[in-house]
Structure formats: C-alpha cells, structure tokens
Amino acid sequence: MAGIDWQHGVVELAHGAGGRSMAQLIEELFIAEFADPEARGLEDQASLTLPGTAIAMSTDSFVISPLFFPGGDIGSLAVHGTVNDVAVSGATPLYLSAGFILEAGFKLAELKRIVQSMAAAARAAGVRIVTGDTKVVERGKGDGVFINTAGIGALPAGRRLSATLARPGDRVLISGSMGDHGVAIMAARAGLSFDTRIESDSAALNGLTAVMLAAAPGLRLMRDPTRGGLAAALNEIAQASGVGLRIREAAIPVQEEVRGACELLGLDPLYVANEGKLMAVVAAEDAPALLAAMRAHPLGREAAIIGEVVADPRHFVEMETVFGGRRIVDWMAGEPLPRIC
Amino acid sequence: MAGIDWQHGVVELAHGAGGRSMAQLIEELFIAEFADPEARGLEDQASLTLPGTAIAMSTDSFVISPLFFPGGDIGSLAVHGTVNDVAVSGATPLYLSAGFILEAGFKLAELKRIVQSMAAAARAAGVRIVTGDTKVVERGKGDGVFINTAGIGALPAGRRLSATLARPGDRVLISGSMGDHGVAIMAARAGLSFDTRIESDSAALNGLTAVMLAAAPGLRLMRDPTRGGLAAALNEIAQASGVGLRIREAAIPVQEEVRGACELLGLDPLYVANEGKLMAVVAAEDAPALLAAMRAHPLGREAAIIGEVVADPRHFVEMETVFGGRRIVDWMAGEPLPRIC
Numbered sequence: 001m002a003g004i005d006w007q008h009g010v011v012e013l014a015h016g017a018g019g020r021s022m023a024q025l026i027e028e029l030f031i032a033e034f035a036d037p038e039a040r041g042l043e044d045q046a047s048l049t050l051p052g053t054a055i056a057m058s059t060d061s062f063v064i065s066p067l068f069f070p071g072g073d074i075g076s077l078a079v080h081g082t083v084n085d086v087a088v089s090g091a092t093p094l095y096l097s098a099g100f101i102l103e104a105g106f107k108l109a110e111l112k113r114i115v116q117s118m119a120a121a122a123r124a125a126g127v128r129i130v131t132g133d134t135k136v137v138e139r140g141k142g143d144g145v146f147i148n149t150a151g152i153g154a155l156p157a158g159r160r161l162s163a164t165l166a167r168p169g170d171r172v173l174i175s176g177s178m179g180d181h182g183v184a185i186m187a188a189r190a191g192l193s194f195d196t197r198i199e200s201d202s203a204a205l206n207g208l209t210a211v212m213l214a215a216a217p218g219l220r221l222m223r224d225p226t227r228g229g230l231a232a233a234l235n236e237i238a239q240a241s242g243v244g245l246r247i248r249e250a251a252i253p254v255q256e257e258v259r260g261a262c263e264l265l266g267l268d269p270l271y272v273a274n275e276g277k278l279m280a281v282v283a284a285e286d287a288p289a290l291l292a293a294m295r296a297h298p299l300g301r302e303a304a305i306i307g308e309v310v311a312d313p314r315h316f317v318e319m320e321t322v323f324g325g326r327r328i329v330d331w332m333a334g335e336p337l338p339r340i341c
Numbered sequence: 342m343a344g345i346d347w348q349h350g351v352v353e354l355a356h357g358a359g360g361r362s363m364a365q366l367i368e369e370l371f372i373a374e375f376a377d378p379e380a381r382g383l384e385d386q387a388s389l390t391l392p393g394t395a396i397a398m399s400t401d402s403f404v405i406s407p408l409f410f411p412g413g414d415i416g417s418l419a420v421h422g423t424v425n426d427v428a429v430s431g432a433t434p435l436y437l438s439a440g441f442i443l444e445a446g447f448k449l450a451e452l453k454r455i456v457q458s459m460a461a462a463a464r465a466a467g468v469r470i471v472t473g474d475t476k477v478v479e480r481g482k483g484d485g486v487f488i489n490t491a492g493i494g495a496l497p498a499g500r501r502l503s504a505t506l507a508r509p510g511d512r513v514l515i516s517g518s519m520g521d522h523g524v525a526i527m528a529a530r531a532g533l534s535f536d537t538r539i540e541s542d543s544a545a546l547n548g549l550t551a552v553m554l555a556a557a558p559g560l561r562l563m564r565d566p567t568r569g570g571l572a573a574a575l576n577e578i579a580q581a582s583g584v585g586l587r588i589r590e591a592a593i594p595v596q597e598e599v600r601g602a603c604e605l606l607g608l609d610p611l612y613v614a615n616e617g618k619l620m621a622v623v624a625a626e627d628a629p630a631l632l633a634a635m636r637a638h639p640l641g642r643e644a645a646i647i648g649e650v651v652a653d654p655r656h657f658v659e660m661e662t663v664f665g666g667r668r669i670v671d672w673m674a675g676e677p678l679p680r681i682c
Contacts, residue, residue, distance in 0.1 A: 017681075018568025018614070019673025023577075043504055044426040044564070045399035047496060053394060058386035059438035059491055063476045085385040097400035099489045101442070133489075135404045137680060143482040148440045148474075150400055150491030155388060163384055223385070227359025236364075273359070332360030339478060340358075 004028055009108040016102065016136030025134065029112060030098075033119040034129045046130035048095055051154045056091035058082055059150035065339045067114065067144055069188045071181075071200030072275075074147055075117035080204050080275055081226070081341060082151040083125050087206040088222035088278055090161040090213060091153030096122065098132040098149055103142035114145060125204035127151070159213075163240035165220040170309040171287035172245060174279045175208060175294055176201070176302040177253040178230050182272030182340050183261045190265065198257050203276030208299045215293030218283030225279055226341055229271040231329050233279055234317045244312020247329070248320045251306040271332050273340045281309060345369055350449040357443065357477030366475065370453060371439075374460040375470045387471035389436055392495045397432035399423055400491040406680045408455065408485055410529045412522075412541030413616075415488055416458035421545050421616055422567065422682060423492040424466050428547040429563035429619055431502040431554055432494030437463065439473040439490055444483035455486060466545035468492070500554075504581035506561040511650040512628035513586060514621045516549060516635055517542070517643040518594040519571050520610030522617070523681050524602045531606065539598050544617030549640045556634030559624030566620055567682055570612040572670050574620055575658045585653020588670070589661045592647040612673050614681045622650060 004024060014021040036046075062078045072080075079096065086093040098118065102111065122129050180201040187198055209222060225233035230252070238245050254262075254269045262269050276299065282290050287305055294300030307319075317329040345365060355362040377387075403419045413421075420437065427434040439459065443452065463470050521542040528539055550563060566574035571593070579586050595603075595610045603610050617640060623631050628646055635641030648660075658670040 013679040016568075017673065017679060018570070018573050022568070023573075023672070043430065045397045045430045045432075047430060047432075047501070048396050048398055050391070050394045050396060053391045055389050055391060055493075056386045057389055057436060057438060057493065058472050059440045059489070060474045061440040061442050061476045061489060063442060063478050089384065089386045089388060091386075091388075095398060097398060097491045099400045099402040099440075099491075101402050101404060101487055131399050133401045135402045135487075135680075135682075137404050137484060137487075140481060141484040143478060146442055146476075146478075146487070148400070148402060148489035148491075150438045150440075150489075152396075152398065152493065160388070227357075227363070229359070232359050232364075331364070332358065338354040338358060339476075341476075 011102045011106040033115045054155040056089040056153045058085035061148040072202040075114035076121040078147040078149045079121035082149040083204045084224040086151045086153040087209040090159045091155045093153040096129045096151045100134045101146040102136045105139045161221045166241035166281045166309045168311045172307045175300045177255045179258045179269030179272035181275040183258045201276035208297045211293045216286040216290040218286035220281040222280045226273045231270045238315040244310045245317045247307030253302045352443045352447040374456045395496040397430040397494045399426035402489040413543040416455035417462040419488040419490045420462035423490040424545045425565040427492045427494040428550040431500045432496045434494040437470045437492045441475045442487040443477045446480045502562045507582035507622045507650045509652045513648045516619045516641045518596045520599045520613035523613035524599045542617035549638045552634045557627040557631040559627035561622040563621045567614045572611045579656040585651045586658045588648030594643045
C-alpha cells in the first residue's frame with residue numbers, strides 16, 4: 001500500500017472506514033505525533049493510573065472557524081479548552097481523549113499541522129492525549145475538521161470548588177484582559193486589519209490554577225469565561241449560588257486594540273469569549289494573597305479584583321460603569337457569535 | 342424569555358453561543374433527560390469518585406447516517422459504542438461524557454428523541470452521563486447531529502487484557518452473528534425492503550464481558566468488531582500479537598437475511614460493522630468454560646469458537662472456507678462503508 005502523501009493528499013472517506021487506510025492514518029499521524037505509551041498498543045482504549053480515586057471529567061467539541069487564527073488554531077484550542085474546564089474545578093488535568101470528525105477533501109497537510117499543534121499544547125500543559133477516534137463525513141456534511149476532547153483530572157481529597165459556593169462578602173477576581181479570543185476570531189473572519197494584530201489569549205490555565213489553590217484556602221470557585229464571555233460566567237455564578245454580584249467596569253482590564261475592535265464590530269467585551277482567562281470567587285480575607293499569587297504568574301500579570309458578592313434575591317449582576325452609573329449585566333443580548341470555539 | 346417549542350422548533354445558532362438560549366436548552370433537555378446529580382450543578386465538569394485508581398478511557402464520535410435506523414439511533418449507538426470500547430478492555434464502564442455538534446435547522450423534536458434514547462441506553466447499561474457540551478454549526482456545515490462520547494471505567498487491580506497477548510494455541514471466539522449493524526444501515530440507506538426486517542445489533546456488552554471475565558481467567562483479549570468488521574479486528578490482533586489466526590467460515594454465524602442482503606449489496610459479512618458483538622481470544626483450556634458462560638448470557642446465545650491462534654511470521658488471518666478451500670482474510674478490500682457509526 002502506498003504511503004500517505006502528506007504534501008498534496010486530502011482526507012478520503014476510506015480514512016474513516018476501519019480498513020487499512022484508517023490504520024495507516026492513525027499510525028502515521030496520531031500515534032506518531034501524540035507519542036504516548038498508552039496510545040501505542042493499537043487498543044480502542046487506554047489503561048491509566050490515577051493518584052487517587054476522586055476525579056473531575058469534562059468535554060468540549062471545537063467547531064471554530066477559521067481553523068487557524070492569530071494566537072492559535074483548533075488543535076491548541078481543543079487542548080486548552082478542556083484542560084481549563086478540568087483545572088478550574090480544582091483538579092490537576094492528566095489525560096485527554098481526542099475525537100476527530102474530518103470532512104472528505106480536507107488537506108492532510110493542514111490536518112497534520114493541527115495534530116502537531118495539539119501535541120505541542122498537550123506537552124506544554126503537562127497532559128497526555130491517550131486515546132482517540134477518527135470519523136470522516138462527505139464533502140458538504142462537515143467543515144474541514146471538528147475536534148472533541150474529553151479530559152480527566154485528579155482531585156485532591158476534600159477539595160471542592162463549586163459555582164454554588166459564592167457568599168455575600170466574597171471577592172470576585174479575573175486573571176487578565178477580557179475579550180481577546182473572540183475579537184481575534186471575529187476580526188480574522190471580517191478580514192479586519194489593525195495596527196496592532198489582536199491575538200487570541202488561548203492558553204492552558206492549569207499552572208495558574210495550581211498557584212491559586214496553594215495561595216488561597218478560601219477559594220470558592222473558578223470559571224473560565226469562554227462562550228458568552230464574562231457576563232455569562234458571572235450570571236451563572238449568581239444563579240447557582242443564589243446571590244448578586246457587584247462589579248466595577250473600571251477594574252476590568254480590556255486591551256486598547258480589543259476595545260477599538262469591539263466598537264467597530266458592535267461587540268461588548270464582557271460578552272466576548274476568552275480562552276486563557278479565568279474568574280474566581282474567594283473569601284474576602286484571602287483576596288489579597290490570591291491576587292498576589294495570580295500576578296506573580298505569567299498568565300495572571302493583569303489580575304484584578306473586579307467586585308464582590310452581595311445578597312440579592314433577584315440574583316442580578318450589576319456593574320458600576322466608568323461614567324459612575326449602574327447597569328445590569330444580563331446574559332448575552334443581541335446577536336450571538338457563532339463558532340467562536 | 343419564551344419556552345422552547347419542542348414540537349415545531351429547530352436548532353438555532355444561539356443554542357450554541359453561550360447565552361440564555363444555550364442555558365435553556367441545556368437545562369430543559371440535557372440536564373432534564375440525563376438527570377444525573379453530578380450534571381445538575383451547571384458546572385463545566387463533573388466531580389466523580391472511582392472504586393480504585395486504575396481506569397480505562399475511550400472515545401468515539403458518531404456520524405452515522407441515517408440518524409434513526411432499525412434497532413437503534415445515533416443516541417443509543419453513542420452510548421453502546423463507548424461502553425463497549427471500555428468494557429472489552431476488562432474494565433467496568435462507569436461514566437460518559439457527551440458532546441453534541443448540531444446543525445442549525447435540525448428539528449428539536451428529533452434532538453429530544455435522540456437524547457431520550459441516549460439516556461435510556463445509559464440507564465440500561467448502568468452508566469452515567471455526567472458532563473456534556475453543545476455546539477451549533479451553520480446549515481450545510483454539519484449533518485443534523487454528530488455525537489461524541491468519551492467513557493471511563495474501573496479496572497480491577499492486576500487485570501490486563503491486550504491485543505498483544507494472543508499466543509499460538511489460544512482459541513478465538515465471537516459472541517454471535519456478524520454483519521447485522523452494517524447491513525441494517527446500508528439497507529436502510531438503499532431503501533431496500535426485505536421480508537424480514539434486518540435490525541442493528543446495537544447493544545451494551547458490559548453485562549456479557551462481566552460474565553466472561555468471571556468465567557475465564559485465561560482470557561487474553563476482547564474486541565468489538567465495529568468499522569472494518571471481524572476482518573479488521575482479526576488482522577489487528579494478528580499484527581499486535583505477532584501471530585497468525587486460522588478461522589473456519591462454517592463456524593461464523595451469519596443471519597440468513599444478512600447473508601442475502603450482503604449478496605444484493607455486494608458486501609462480505611466479515612467486513613461489515615457490528616455494534617453489539619465481540620470477539621475474544623482465550624487460552625485453550627479456558628475456551629469451553631468461556632463459551633458456556635457466553636451462551637448463558639442473552640447477548641451471547643449464538644457464541645461460537647471460530648478458530649485458533651497459530652505461529653505465523655507473516656501474521657496472516659487465514660480462513661477455511663465452507664467449500665473446503667483456504668483464503669487470506671485481508672484488511673478491507675474494495676469500497677469502504679462510510680458513516681456506518
């Protein structure tokens with residue numbers, strides 16, 4: 001059987017059909033790039049060992065368009081997204097699965113670039129891609145490549161962070177500027193060019209969450225504000241904990257270029273997705289130590305205390321604007337941003 | 342905000358955009374149907390407890406067309422497929438994640454039917470769907486619904502089954518008739534009608550694997566012959582273990598209707614996918630006990646010893662045909678069957 005033409009070849013239906021072409025693709029691409037001892041045995045599953053018996057499990061499918069964007073691509077994003085969902089629970093992300101849905105005709109060279117990017121992102125985050133799956137759909141029934149990752153992480157005994165644990169008096173923090181990812185994607189789609197190129201903030205947050213957990217025993221919860229942006233994350237917390245939140249617009253870092261692009265595109269940075277930022281709620285007495293720990297980490301240099309939890313039977317998220325007024329930060333209003341992750 | 346119109350409504354881009362529509366869909370459909378305590382907290386991940394520290398992890402994406410077919414649908418299949426991949430490793434499947442990629446315009450009534458079918462299949466198999474994700478793509482960029490499931494199961498200490506463990510003298514068994522699933526799908530697609538309707542064998546095999554593990558300490562490996570059929574599974578084993586396999590065509594059960602449809606469609610049942618069958622390799626002395634245990638289980642009534650492992654440096658799978666000849670059973674030859682799972 002002829003080798004795979006990585007330069008000019010495209011995905012064919014046979015690459016998902018269970019025969020030799022599929023075995024060859026798995027062997028030459030996925031097993032070679034992910035290079036994991038557990039994935040090498042050609043089994044349909046990985047056998048893994050955990051440090052304890054408590055785990056966190058999460059999954060996300062990635063359908064982002066375009067597949068390659070300033071600051072990342074669907075491969076690195078698929079690793080970061082699930083690593084972050086596991087990490088914000090307080091767990092240490094360990095293992096990922098990867099499921100690919102390929103459209104026939106997709107260039108193998110692009111697929112390889114994406115898989116290499118995934119492998120690099122996993123190595124950088126210290127997680128292992130241990131099992132996977134490849135399906136192929138006909139042209140016009142997919143869009144290049146969709147990737148699902150599921151992740152598991154180890155939860156230390158007794159650790160429990162939860163969206164339900166915010167209490168009046170707690171402080172609300174974010175790790176950095178809001179809106180970078182979503183604006184980078186929308187700008188790339190709209191073909192906008194700015195003086196300063198806006199890059200996605202896509203990054204694995206498990207290093208940052210580890211220092212936060214060590215610094216603040218009073219940490220109630222962490223959350224990565226992806227789709228729906230900070231506004232959605234804040235509203236979910238208010239709802240789940242049965243509290244209100246009061247935040248200050250002036251305290252929320254937004255890059256100048258992002259703010260400008262948002263004005264051009266008619267977006268509000270608070271509703272725009274982030275892929276390398278988190279918000280946290282912490283007991284007031286631990287807030288200074290948490291903030292210091294975050295700022296000492298490369299991914300938390302711009303961390304800020306943006307507000308506090310209050311008693312509010314309406315579970316409103318209310319913002320003091322830069323003009324001194326107050327407004328309700330509701331769930332997403334207006335047009336949604338499709339395929340942002 | 343208006344309620345979801347489950348009768349006439351369709352999937353919209355907003356259902357995947359992170360705002361209130363998405364929260365509503367998750368709440369009213371996924372959380373309501375999967376009804377899992379871990380999934381109720383609106384967290385982005387589930388916190389789980391395992392009986393031990395050794396686990397098996399697997400993932401599969403499902404892109405089957407049509408979505409509903411005789412004997413099942415994409416929802417039940419997405420549960421069975423991953424439960425089986427975990428179970429054949431010797432693990433006890435416990436938890437599943439579920440990732441949905443929906444095409445805008447897909448009928449919410451059909452989505453609900455699929456999710457209900459998933460929930461029922463999970464209950465029947467004794468596994469819990471604990472975390473999930475929903476993405477929406479534009480019309481023409483997907484095909485109704487794709488589902489990814491990832492699964493984890495508990496591995497008892499010291500248990501190790503592997504595709505590498507087949508040794509000359511071992512026996513090869515299958516749990517029942519071959520080709521039912523693939524032929525049911527191809528027949529449904531081709532619009533063929535037969536006197537007896539052929540149904541997919543889609544089923545969760547974890548009950549069967551449990552009795553097999555208990556009956557046969559000498560069990561080397563199990564495998565569910567899905568894409569590529571029995572032929573692919575046998576060739577993978579031969580390759581991974583560095584052995585040859587000798588099987589007898591007359592010993593392989595194939596339903597009469599499946600055989601007839603295969604002739605009509607130009608298919609060979611050995612290359613056609615199964616979704617509720619397994620093959621096993623076992624030490625010769627344990628083969629009778631294993632066969633008896635399988636036959637005593639509802640999903641193994643037609644179990645059979647179909648051949649044995651031999652020393653063969655070429656790693657060939659050779660079959661004694663019903664006519665007394667011998668032929669090599671190679672990997673899939675001819676046209677692949679796309680989107681069979």
